[in-house]
Amino acid sequence: MIKVSGLSSVKYYDALLSLFLGLFIIQFAFRQFLQPIIPFTPAPANVLTAMGLIGTFSVAALSVTIPFLIYETKIPLRLLYLVVVTTALWGGVALSYLYPTYYITWPWITLSLLLWGLTILSIIMAVLSLRPIELILLSPAVLLQLTSLLGYIMNLLTEYYLIPAMGLTTQLVYPTVLLTVIGALTLTALALMGLKTGVKAMTGYVLSGLTAVSLSLPLYQLTVGNVFMQHIIDMVFAMGFGILTPPTSVPLMSIILGLYVFSTLVLIVNGATNNRRYLYLAALAVTYVSTALTPHSLSIYFASVASSSLAVSYLGKAN
Numbered sequence: 169m170i171k172v173s174g175l176s177s178v179k180y181y182d183a184l185l186s187l188f189l190g191l192f193i194i195q196f197a198f199r200q201f202l203q204p205i206i207p208f209t210p211a212p213a214n215v216l217t218a219m220g221l222i223g224t225f226s227v228a229a230l231s232v233t234i235p236f237l238i239y240e241t242k243i244p245l246r247l248l249y250l251v252v253v254t255t256a257l258w259g260g261v262a263l264s265y266l267y268p269t270y271y272i273t274w275p276w277i278t279l280s281l282l283l284w285g286l287t288i289l290s291i292i293m294a295v296l297s298l299r300p301i302e303l304i305l306l307s308p309a310v311l312l313q314l315t316s317l318l319g320y321i322m323n324l325l326t327e328y329y330l331i332p333a334m335g336l337t338t339q340l341v342y343p344t345v346l347l348t349v350i351g352a353l354t355l356t357a358l359a360l361m362g363l364k365t366g367v368k369a370m371t372g373y374v375l376s377g378l379t380a381v382s383l384s385l386p387l388y389q390l391t392v393g394n395v396f397m398q399h400i401i402d403m404v405f406a407m408g409f410g411i412l413t414p415p416t417s418v419p420l421m422s423i424i425l426g427l428y429v430f431s432t433l434v435l436i437v438n439g440a441t442n443n444r445r446y447l448y449l450a451a452l453a454v455t456y457v458s459t460a461l462t463p464h465s466l467s468i469y470f471a472s473v474a475s476s477s478l479a480v481s482y483l484g485k486a487n
Contacts, residue, residue, distance in 0.1 A: 182444055184237045185479055189436070189451045191230040192472055196458050199223025227468055231257040234475050241475075241482045243293070249286060253474065256283050256467035277324075283470045288317060290477035294452060297481045302449065305358040308351035309453050312460035313473060315340055315347070341412050348461070349420075352427040355453055359431040362438035362446050372437030376430055384426025392419040428457065448483050451476040 198219050235254045238246065256279055263270035270276050295303060295310060319340065363373070391398045398415040405421060406412055413421055432450055439447025455476040459469040 178444075181240050182447065184233065184240060185447060185451060188230065188233050188237050188472075188475060189447070189454065191226050191233060192451075192455060192458075195223055195226040195230055195468075196454075197223075199227060200458065200462065230468060230472070234471050237475050238478060241478045243478055243482055245286075245289075249290075249474065249478065252279070252283055252286060253467075253471045255279065257471055260467060280467070280470075281324075283467060283474075284317065284320060287470045287474045287477075288314070290474040290481070293481035294477035297484050299485055301361075302358065305354040306449070306453065306456075308347045308354055309456040309460075312344065312347045312351060313456040315344055316460040316462075344461070345413055348457070349424055351457060352424045352431070355431040355435075355457075356427050358449065358453075359434035359438065359446075362435070362442050364438065364442040366441060369437060369441040372441065373434060376433035376437060379433060380426040380430035383429055384422045387422035387425070388419050391422065445483060448476075448480050452480050 200223075202219055202223060234257065235250060238250050238253060259279070260270065260276075263276070267273075291310065291313060298306065363369070387401060391401050395415070398418045401418045401422075402413065402415040405418065432454055435446045435450035435453070439445070439450060455472045459473055462469070
């Protein structure tokens with residue numbers, strides 16, 4: 169639970185968390201999603217280059233923000249998290265110049281496993297800090313993240329120990345899609361629970377709805393009844409989001425995408441106009457869902473999940 173000496177400390181921590189959330193959303197949009205599909209995007213080269221640079225620099229900024237956020241998170245094992253996360257984020261950058269194949273060495277694999285374990289511990293701490301209704305509505309996102317972390321170990325066993333463990337990962341594809349669909353509905357319910365009247369809040373809700381519709385409606389109209397575009401967008405979803413579904417489900421997934429965008433933005437608006445707790449839940453949901461659908465091949469994903477989880481744990485149930 170947050171115990172501070174003054175309001176300025178609370179505002180400082182909230183500002184750090186807001187910066188973290190903003191940078192994570194930017195890196196997701198311009199790097200995690202956009203970069204895999206850039207070769208297939210019919211846009212001018214200078215525009216695509218600029219968007220790629222935005223994504224890259226947002227990851228760098230995120231790597232600077234996360235250690236500060238963890239440092240200000242007064243929880244047990246804070247020093248261990250700070251050392252491991254900072255080493256994983258910046259040690260790889262340094263080693264890439266000195267020893268390009270560092271990521272297949274045993275010291276680095278050991279560090280990655282330690283970060284993996286600390287990430288799971290942070291999720292447990294966050295779950296214990298959620299209120300009952302929050303836990304129920306966020307459980308699909310939590311299960312998605314835990315499934316992804318299990319997949320990471322399966323990939324590691326297959327790649328480094330030649331143990332044929334990929335069968336389990338393959339079997340989890342459709343349960344993962346089901347959790348993604350359910351998670352969109354429950355996250356929307358969580359966001360709607362915190363609605364508040366007022367000019368600022370209502371303006372934020374309207375803008376959230378318009379943003380979600382502007383992203384999902386064109387995709388829906390483009391793919392509904394159009395088998396060819398369903399296959400094209402299905403490949404875009406697979407490369408950009410990591411969502412593996414039949415092409416015929418693309419119109420439905422367009423709606424699900426809109427719900428995630430809407431609920432996330434509404435949670436942020438609620439955090440700004442109603443209760444700061446919703447901002448913490450937004451960070452938790454965004455990091456859990458977005459990183460769960462991609463292989464955890466980058467330390468930034470582990471670090472982001474751990475940071476948002478520790479923030480919720482730091483907040484506690486009472487705030």
